[in-house]
Amino acid sequence: MADVRLQAVRKTFGVLDVIKGVDLDIRAGEFVVFVGPSGCGKSTLLRMIAGLEDISEGTLTIGGQTMNDVDPSQRGIAMVFQSYALYPHMTVRENMGFALRFAGMDKQEIARRVQSAARILELEPLLERKPKALSGGQRQRVAIGRAIVRNPKVFLFDEPLSNLDAELRVHMRVEIARLHKELKTTVIYVTHDQVEAMTLADKIVVLRAGQVEQVGAPLDLYDDPANLFVAGFIGAPRINVFTGQVTARLPGAAEVRLDGFAERRLVIPLTGEAPAEGTEIRLGIRPEHLTEGGAESLPIEIDMFEHLGGETFAYGRSRSGETIIVSTRNGRHLKAGQVLAAGFDASKALLFDAAGLRIR
Amino acid sequence: MALSVSEPSSGRSSQGRAGARSASLNGWLFTAPALALIGIFLVYPILRSLVLSFYAGKGMMLKPAGFSNIVRLWNDPIFLKALVNTTTFFVVQVPIMIVLALLLAGMLNSDRLRFAGFFRTAIFLPCVASLVAYSVLFKGMFAVDGVVNSTLMAIGLVDQPIGWLTDPFWAKVLVILAITWRWTGYNMIFYLAALQNIDKSIYEAARIDGVPAWARFLHLTVPMLKPVILFTTIISTIGTIQLFDEVYNLTEGRGGPADSTITLSLYIYNLTFRYMPSFGYAATVSYVIVVMVAVLSFLQFYAARDKA
Numbered sequence: 001m002a003d004v005r006l007q008a009v010r011k012t013f014g015v016l017d018v019i020k021g022v023d024l025d026i027r028a029g030e031f032v033v034f035v036g037p038s039g040c041g042k043s044t045l046l047r048m049i050a051g052l053e054d055i056s057e058g059t060l061t062i063g064g065q066t067m068n069d070v071d072p073s074q075r076g077i078a079m080v081f082q083s084y085a086l087y088p089h090m091t092v093r094e095n096m097g098f099a100l101r102f103a104g105m106d107k108q109e110i111a112r113r114v115q116s117a118a119r120i121l122e123l124e125p126l127l128e129r130k131p132k133a134l135s136g137g138q139r140q141r142v143a144i145g146r147a148i149v150r151n152p153k154v155f156l157f158d159e160p161l162s163n164l165d166a167e168l169r170v171h172m173r174v175e176i177a178r179l180h181k182e183l184k185t186t187v188i189y190v191t192h193d194q195v196e197a198m199t200l201a202d203k204i205v206v207l208r209a210g211q212v213e214q215v216g217a218p219l220d221l222y223d224d225p226a227n228l229f230v231a232g233f234i235g236a237p238r239i240n241v242f243t244g245q246v247t248a249r250l251p252g253a254a255e256v257r258l259d260g261f262a263e264r265r266l267v268i269p270l271t272g273e274a275p276a277e278g279t280e281i282r283l284g285i286r287p288e289h290l291t292e293g294g295a296e297s298l299p300i301e302i303d304m305f306e307h308l309g310g311e312t313f314a315y316g317r318s319r320s321g322e323t324i325i326v327s328t329r330n331g332r333h334l335k336a337g338q339v340l341a342a343g344f345d346a347s348k349a350l351l352f353d354a355a356g357l358r359i360r
Numbered sequence: 361m362a363l364s365v366s367e368p369s370s371g372r373s374s375q376g377r378a379g380a381r382s383a384s385l386n387g388w389l390f391t392a393p394a395l396a397l398i399g400i401f402l403v404y405p406i407l408r409s410l411v412l413s414f415y416a417g418k419g420m421m422l423k424p425a426g427f428s429n430i431v432r433l434w435n436d437p438i439f440l441k442a443l444v445n446t447t448t449f450f451v452v453q454v455p456i457m458i459v460l461a462l463l464l465a466g467m468l469n470s471d472r473l474r475f476a477g478f479f480r481t482a483i484f485l486p487c488v489a490s491l492v493a494y495s496v497l498f499k500g501m502f503a504v505d506g507v508v509n510s511t512l513m514a515i516g517l518v519d520q521p522i523g524w525l526t527d528p529f530w531a532k533v534l535v536i537l538a539i540t541w542r543w544t545g546y547n548m549i550f551y552l553a554a555l556q557n558i559d560k561s562i563y564e565a566a567r568i569d570g571v572p573a574w575a576r577f578l579h580l581t582v583p584m585l586k587p588v589i590l591f592t593t594i595i596s597t598i599g600t601i602q603l604f605d606e607v608y609n610l611t612e613g614r615g616g617p618a619d620s621t622i623t624l625s626l627y628i629y630n631l632t633f634r635y636m637p638s639f640g641y642a643a644t645v646s647y648v649i650v651v652m653v654a655v656l657s658f659l660q661f662y663a664a665r666d667k668a
């Protein structure tokens with residue numbers, strides 16, 4: 001267990017700025033997930049913490065110690081790669097024990113650690129197999145085992161589940177969460193999958209184009225996103241976004257009009273000052289907050305359905321042309337072409353300015 | 361009912377068989393020219409030389425001689441010398457070259473090396489260089505008053521010039537240097553190609569886990585390249601056992617001094633074209649090479665087999 005701290009960390013590849021100043025505090029024992037679209041710099045940031053990439057600017061401390069120029073093997077970390085990176089010519093046992101030999105550890109201690117990791121990960125029957133004789137999930141567990149035997153202070157995971165099929169992914173997700181409870185080690189976990197982020201994290205770090213967009217607990221990010229990007233990235237299906245203007249400033253609220261629904265005035269409660277009349281705004285309403293009927297409601301013509309059994313996603317268009325998704329638990333009777341009066345609770349609607357920044 | 365069902369189906373199947381026959385005839389016709397060429401220029405000479413190896417005589421005056429050529433091998437000091445020389449070249453040179461090629465490939469594959477493209481080309485170039493040009497150059501460089509000797513003397517490594525082309529020991533060293541210079545880059549290219557296919561994160565994982573660089577090379581790179589190492593070892597073994605060009609060019613075809621660099625191939629050439637032609641015996645010596653290559657290749661496959 002160790003805390004990890006990044007201060008004004010930057011990374012440039014030649015002229016390309018990849019990480020543009022990241023400040024981050026990770027507490028000891030915390031499970032932190034870096035999430036963001038592909039190419040936003042998650043892996044680069046993780047590899048800088050691991051020591052596989054140099055830090056161009058800023059400082060990295062692990063357990064209070066500056067690590068910028070410390071060799072990867074001396075940082076007290078272990079990493080699990082997306083490709084598993086197993087040694088193909090070694091058995092599972094050798095894969096897990098190989099590196100320990102070079103730390104001057106005696107044979108019995110190595111055997112003991114490998115055995116205990118194998119027990120935790122249920123790898124005992126596979127110890128004499130080579131990686132090519134293992135399934136994807138088993139390989140992933142070996143890669144995790146190889147990290148566990150080192151007793152690291154910080155675990156780094158780079159998209160460890162993205163090569164697995166959907167069912168196994170859910171299973172391994174649960175396994176990793178259980179492992180974290182058991183080992184209580186600091187974990188930094190990179191994924192582009194917001195579901196993984198939501199289910200695993202104590203704290204989510206949303207990255208976009210090399211910058212931190214927001215840091216917070218999963219539900220805080222869901223309930224209270226700082227901007228439209230975070231609101232769009234967290235939550236599935238994606239949040240619905242309507243464009244519109246402020247029509248009046250009320251005490252503790254803003255009255256808005258949405259494009260395509262000119263006749264309606266919606267009152268959105270705010271804690272702060274409402275923007276001036278005429279200001280362009282974006283209104284975000286999550287699919288699960290749209291229901292049939294309700295206090296405030298918008299007529300939406302439905303053109304497609306996805307019935308998942310318990311839940312139905314209805315896809316439609318607002319009158320100004322935005323795609324709108326309604327998620328409902330009792331939508332089996334809905335038909336294409338039907339106009340749905342999609343109601344919502346105004347206190348759950350999220351208001352943003354034209355640049356996408358949240359108006360609270 | 362059963363008959364009427366089975367008849368058309370059996371008719372169809374015999375038609376199918378006839379179709380397969382004509383298709384396979386077409387196939388043979390297409391491959392015939394190639395097969396004819398292989399037969400005339402490869403299979404026939406191989407079989408003919410096998411027959412020839414049981415004949416003895418000078419020039420065209422050949423008589424069946426049973427196993428007398430094989431007996432002659434044991435009593436032929438030049439053959440024995442050539443055999444020892446060839447084995448020496450193979451035993452000393454192939455391991456040196458393979459290890460060198462592996463080390464160079466490992467270094468050239470590193471991300472941190474600058475001008476890797478330049479070094480890669482420079483190391484590969486010798487094997488496409490003109491054999492005659494490089495032999496002339498080597499002879500000049502390694503002459504008694506050549507640049508190598510004067511450099512060695514200038515830096516004080518030796519007091520007297522080394523007789524690269526006149527001393528039996530150093531002449532062997534020179535041949536080994538020459539073929540190593542020429543073929544190391546060729547082998548290295550195979551390793552480089554194989555290294556490109558190894559997942560980089562395997563090395564990154566090892567680095568994070570504290571595996572030192574030498575161990576990454578020895579315990580990760582070498583085992584992962586095993587199939588390619590086997591392939592290059594066999595190719596190099598065959599090449600060295602058939603060694604001819606370098607020795608011929610460096611020693612004016614004599615294998616001198618005092619037969620100290622004569623190889624089996626050079627001896628075969630001399631038996632056929634330089635001395636009074638002795639085709640039957642030359643064919644017997646050729647089959648010695650065939651047997652050596654077969655046995656060594658088998659041993660190498662056996663040593664490298666997957667024990668798991």
Ligand SMILES: Nc1ncnc2c1ncn2[C@@H]1O[C@H](COP(=O)(O)OP(=O)(O)O)[C@@H](O)[C@H]1O
Pocket residue numbers: 013016018036037038039040041042043044045
């Ligand atoms: N070694 C490198 N050299 C140059 N650019 C790189 C290198 N590694 C990554 N990048 C660039 O940095 C950006 C972020 O990459 P990465 O961290 O892998 O993204 P992510 O893991 O979030 O998908 C990408 O635009 C990528 O092209």
Ligand SMILES: [Mg+2]
Pocket residue numbers: 042043044159
């Ligand atoms: Mg990545």
